[in-house]
Amino acid sequence: MRSKLNLLKDSRIGVAVILLALVLLIPPLTRVNLYIMEVILIMMIFTIYSSAWNLLALSGQASLGHAAFFGIGGYASALISTSLGIPPLISLLIGGAVSAVIGFFIGLTCVNLREWFLGMVTFGFALIVQTIMVGPLAWLTGGWESPVFPPRLVGGGLPVSVSALYEYYLLLAFTAAIIFLIYRIKESKLGLAFIAIRENELEANVMGINVYRYRLIAFILSSYLSGVAGALWAHHFGVITPEVFGLEYSFSPVLYCIFGGLGTIEGPILGTVTIDLLREATRPLGWTYERFILIGGILIFVVIFMPKGLISLVKRFFGKGGGSPGGSGPLRIPSSLRRIIGRGRPSLHRGR
Secondary structure: OHHHHHHHHHHHHHHHHHHHHHHHHHHHHOOOOHHHHHHHHHHHHHHHHHHHHHHHHHOOOOOOOOHHHHHHHHHHHHHHHHHHOOOHHHHHHHHHHHHHHHHHHHHHHHOOOOHHHHHHHHHHHHHHHHHHHHOOOHHHHOOOOOOEOOOOOOOOOOOHHHHHHHHHHHHHHHHHHHHHHHHHHHHOHHHHHHHHHHHOHHHHHHOOEOHHHHHHHHHHHHHHHHHHHHHHHHHHHOOEOHHHHOHHHHHHHHHHHHHHOOOOOHHHHHHHHHHHHHHHHHHHHOOOHHHHHHHHHHHHHHHHHOOOOHHHHHHHHOOOOOOOOOOOOOOOOOHHHHHHHHHOOOOOEOOO
């Protein structure tokens, strides 16, 4: 059994290496086609964003207002870099930290809410943040009338094709590092605790896992990474407006994760790439509302016939089964919790 698990793990690593190599080769293969690179750059940013949301969902929580943390991180990084002259690569980490601090205080009052009650609270929070940004804090953010123009990730008077190439590989490094970080979190005792809580909160609590603490940790981590994604977005485009707090930015990560597969590392990547490719493929047709109808119809089909997302179809095709932590089914104590118990519980025990 262990040899099969190791083989599966090795095959996943092999596929990841192959995909990374393909992405690395895209610029030279396309002769630095700016349109193609721009599409992929946006995919990378939203892959980070949706992966951050998915990390929260891993602990059984659902946010419908993650645009608040996306926008806070973007605005914080933009204002810090423009006001203090701090390089974007540093200010975006500070922007993520600001989002994490806000996420900490929101999480203190919200993580005990169940499922979509939390979603409604976070949805309302995003609307409140947008209102504050265009109202009381308009003197700082500029409101709707005066966008903030932060420095680009790569500047220095370089030719457009050269700066685009540098930014491409820089964002690729960020995306790969964050996905690897989330993968390590998921495979650690912390991630196993998240999964155990989501599978059965009551039984996880009985076994000694501090549900409140670990949900709060998931909320903070997700807020931080969402803030980093928002900062990358702001510095990539060189402008940020209160639009980033809108409904589209709140529901995008939800859509990507459900489409690709909740609770999996691959799901947000697959969902982001598939939906964005559909958008770009229908753009030359001049579709507007038709494009949303098509994506909505495909999403309904996936939810009904593939509740574990497109990743279940991929795994079934490669003979790995459709099971994933993000799937539907009866709640039960997962093997992750049994592994925690078997190793001892000091780091997961309430009060430690």
